[in-house]
Amino acid sequence: MELLHDPELESFRKEIRAFIDEVLPAEMKARQRTKVQNNATIQDQQEWMRILNGHGRAVAHWPKEYGGCDWTPQQLFIFNEELYAADAPEFDWGGTHMLGPVLYTFGSEALRERFLPMIRNGETYWAQGFSEPGSGSDLASLRTSAELVGDKYIVNGQKIWTSGAAHARWGFFLVRTDKTVKPQKGISFLIIDMASPGVTVRQIPQINGEAHLCEVFLDNVEVPADQLVGEPGMGWTYAKFLLEHERTTSSFIYWSKRELERAKEIARHERVGGRRVCDDPAYRARFARVQADLIALEWSVLRVLAHEETGFPEAAAASVLKIRGSELQQEITMLQLDALGAKSLRYYEPGPEAPTPSADWAEHVPGRTTIALITRAATIYGGTKQVQKNILAKLAYGL
Amino acid sequence: MDFAKSDIQTMLLDSAERLLADSSGVEYWRERRHDPLGFDEGRWAQFAELGWLALPLPEAAGGLDGTIEDVALLNIALGKSLATEPYVSSVVLASQILRQAADRGRADALMGEIASGTLRVALAHQEPGADPLSTEAVVTVARRTADGFVLTGAKLMAADAPSAAQLILSARIEDEDGVALFLVPADADGLTVDAYPLIDGTRAADIRLTNVALSADALLIGSNRGEAVLDEAIHRAGVALMAQAVGAMEACIRICGDYARERKQFGAAIGSFQAIQHILADMFVATHQARSMLYHAIANSNRPAAERAAALSAARIVIGEAGQLVSRSGIQVHGGYGLTDEYAVSHYFRRLMSLEKQYGDLVRHTERFGDSLFA
Numbered sequence A: 001m002e003l004l005h006d007p008e009l010e011s012f013r014k015e016i017r018a019f020i021d022e023v024l025p026a027e028m029k030a031r032q033r034t035k036v037q038n039n040a041t042i043q044d045q046q047e048w049m050r051i052l053n054g055h056g057r058a059v060a061h062w063p064k065e066y067g068g069c070d071w072t073p074q075q076l077f078i079f080n081e082e083l084y085a086a087d088a089p090e091f092d093w094g095g096t097h098m099l100g101p102v103l104y105t106f107g108s109e110a111l112r113e114r115f116l117p118m119i120r121n122g123e124t125y126w127a128q129g130f131s132e133p134g135s136g137s138d139l140a141s142l143r144t145s146a147e148l149v150g151d152k153y154i155v156n157g158q159k160i161w162t163s164g165a166a167h168a169r170w171g172f173f174l175v176r177t178d179k180t181v182k183p184q185k186g187i188s189f190l191i192i193d194m195a196s197p198g199v200t201v202r203q204i205p206q207i208n209g210e211a212h213l214c215e216v217f218l219d220n221v222e223v224p225a226d227q228l229v230g231e232p233g234m235g236w237t238y239a240k241f242l243l244e245h246e247r248t249t250s251s252f253i254y255w256s257k258r259e260l261e262r263a264k265e266i267a268r269h270e271r272v273g274g275r276r277v278c279d280d281p282a283y284r285a286r287f288a289r290v291q292a293d294l295i296a297l298e299w300s301v302l303r304v305l306a307h308e309e310t311g312f313p314e315a316a317a318a319s320v321l322k323i324r325g326s327e328l329q330q331e332i333t334m335l336q337l338d339a340l341g342a343k344s345l346r347y348y349e350p351g352p353e354a355p356t357p358s359a360d361w362a363e364h365v366p367g368r369t370t371i372a373l374i375t376r377a378a379t380i381y382g383g384t385k386q387v388q389k390n391i392l393a394k395l396a397y398g399l
Numbered sequence B: 001m002d003f004a005k006s007d008i009q010t011m012l013l014d015s016a017e018r019l020l021a022d023s024s025g026v027e028y029w030r031e032r033r034h035d036p037l038g039f040d041e042g043r044w045a046q047f048a049e050l051g052w053l054a055l056p057l058p059e060a061a062g063g064l065d066g067t068i069e070d071v072a073l074l075n076i077a078l079g080k081s082l083a084t085e086p087y088v089s090s091v092v093l094a095s096q097i098l099r100q101a102a103d104r105g106r107a108d109a110l111m112g113e114i115a116s117g118t119l120r121v122a123l124a125h126q127e128p129g130a131d132p133l134s135t136e137a138v139v140t141v142a143r144r145t146a147d148g149f150v151l152t153g154a155k156l157m158a159a160d161a162p163s164a165a166q167l168i169l170s171a172r173i174e175d176e177d178g179v180a181l182f183l184v185p186a187d188a189d190g191l192t193v194d195a196y197p198l199i200d201g202t203r204a205a206d207i208r209l210t211n212v213a214l215s216a217d218a219l220l221i222g223s224n225r226g227e228a229v230l231d232e233a234i235h236r237a238g239v240a241l242m243a244q245a246v247g248a249m250e251a252c253i254r255i256c257g258d259y260a261r262e263r264k265q266f267g268a269a270i271g272s273f274q275a276i277q278h279i280l281a282d283m284f285v286a287t288h289q290a291r292s293m294l295y296h297a298i299a300n301s302n303r304p305a306a307e308r309a310a311a312l313s314a315a316r317i318v319i320g321e322a323g324q325l326v327s328r329s330g331i332q333v334h335g336g337y338g339l340t341d342e343y344a345v346s347h348y349f350r351r352l353m354s355l356e357k358q359y360g361d362l363v364r365h366t367e368r369f370g371d372s373l374f375a
């Protein structure tokens, strides 16, 4: 074991910081800092992907042959950390972190050639069509069916919580291609053109005023059979692969680090009774606890990245990241609101740009509550906290 | 001490049940956002017809002289149904201040108008950067003139101000110690009202006063009594708001229980999973404790100011934390559905968050209660 800081990584960090500083457009950065919505606009996400792709860094985590950077996990960690610290727009997660890895691992040559360059270059936003109204935690019970007729699949059913579907040109879906076998065995992984006849998208009004989540209705949608990824009936395996591939990113460590810095900015700026919020011992204590927990999470992430041998299944360590990571996202956003006090109760219409700040309503006010409200979802999506704990108890203790 | 409801309280709750149950629910709440003031003026008139707006007011003003318990019970019902009406501002806070005004005749006339639903009054006290629990943190100044006063200053996030025709403003009169309270028409020259919605659908406003000229009778409460009057009125408002929080929690846990029975995953109701049962049990414990603390705050409401304040702050700790637990767990139990505007639980979440942070948040009340223990 050798845990002291590595000077080589520090010079890598310097290089990355300078690189981002050079290529990230100032207006994009400003929008990311002040937006009154949870995610960057699709336009900013795509434009940013194009810029990074121009420098060969859009999909740094992919294998080199598909456009990756061949960096160590520690270098990737630093890269992501610096992106968030610099207020760069986040990636189109569906394409870069979900579909991409599935395609280059299991997809045919034709599918790879067709879609990987599109993903790298941010040419489309990808919808993830897994969950259904009756199939959330129990995803394997999904009912959307795809029937092979000639060289096409005919897809019927309904998806829900499909983030960004209203803006997505393409989506990757889990569909049932075989009803006769065990539920997990009858699921396939299908790429669907969202502009196909029979696809209807309804945006779902959310707790925070946004409507990013969608319902997707599929009514006799014809999908070319060659858009089925890998083998029929293997969709469940690919989906699990994809979720596991997401392991360390599901900690949201980079996001949380940036948001905790923002919470500190707020606490330094806001005043109550002539005192800065950060000078209030009650807040000091909370900041100290959250920061300490976040440092612990960071080390836990690094340990998973390094595949440390712990004597427990590695997936158990990965569950820690998801459980604690999602809780910390919520603690940090709520800390931001508490530091704002009653000001956090003001409702702002969601939008890509914040209203003009004033002396009483600093630039950091709009957006905080918009984001904190939807961050209640962190312990729900990608496997709820309860289901994660069920899994962890099984993995770690064999219960 | 008697936990049974009096006849008048039973009547009150019956009428509340009838009116509020008919007009509440997700669709009703979502429609209210399109009302210019965030609530339905027609229903406000019904509040008046039912005597709710007269409840705590003195008989001389056409009021019912109801007790703080009566007011709390009605507010529990308002909280259950997430009413956005400015009940607490006008009927609890403003009337409590008006009752203490020197000019009784005028105050009674104003309260009479409140009782009949024709006048709404909001308090504008909190100033930018001020401690929300302080009655003395007032910089707004009132300069005496030949025929009255001229006010200059700024107020932040005055609850329900956008629907009020008259505002009660705290200000320091030049060369006097203490804080005085003025009644100011919301459309006075030199006064601007920057209105906006809060996340729970209620409205607030920032108020700016630039040389607002007032006649001498605008002074409701002089500098010698302003802080004490404010303190008691804000205390009563705090009790009413905590009653709303208790009502909101009690409704929320039922909604979550129903959902856990109906929602199926893995071939079983999610309520059959112990993880969910334990969450629901914790929500029940917290809600029960919250109502207990409401009673504690009410029971101490006639004590000397420091004791009264300590009891309310203690209540706000337990109720505030319960509100967080109930609202956060409520969403968790609902899964994705909890994040939508189309399910009631997300509305309860927003209201409970708002109630926790008005007139001093959990952190401030924790500090105040802590200080009281070692005073």
Ligand SMILES: Cc1cc2nc3c(=O)[nH]c(=O)nc-3n(C[C@H](O)[C@H](O)[C@H](O)COP(=O)(O)OP(=O)(O)OC[C@H]3O[C@@H](n4cnc5c(N)ncnc54)[C@H](O)[C@@H]3O)c2cc1C
Binding pocket: A127, A128, A129, A130, A131, A133, A134, A135, A136, A137, A138, A160, A161, A162, A163, A213, A377, A380, A381, A382, A383, A384, A385, A386, A387, A390, B263, B264, B265, B266, B270, B273, B274, B275, B276, B332, B333, B334, B335, B336, B337, B339
């Ligand atoms: C903001 C957001 C974005 C999302 N984005 C996407 C997306 O892009 N694509 C997509 O396909 N999906 C997406 N999802 C869906 C998400 O994955 C599901 O919400 C999640 O899987 C939970 O399913 P559910 O909402 O149906 O809740 P349910 O499964 O109905 O769960 C309700 C409650 O029951 C509990 N529960 C369920 N089963 C058990 C059990 N066995 N033991 C104990 N407790 C249990 C849960 O923990 C939860 O508390 C998103 C969700 C959200 C909130």
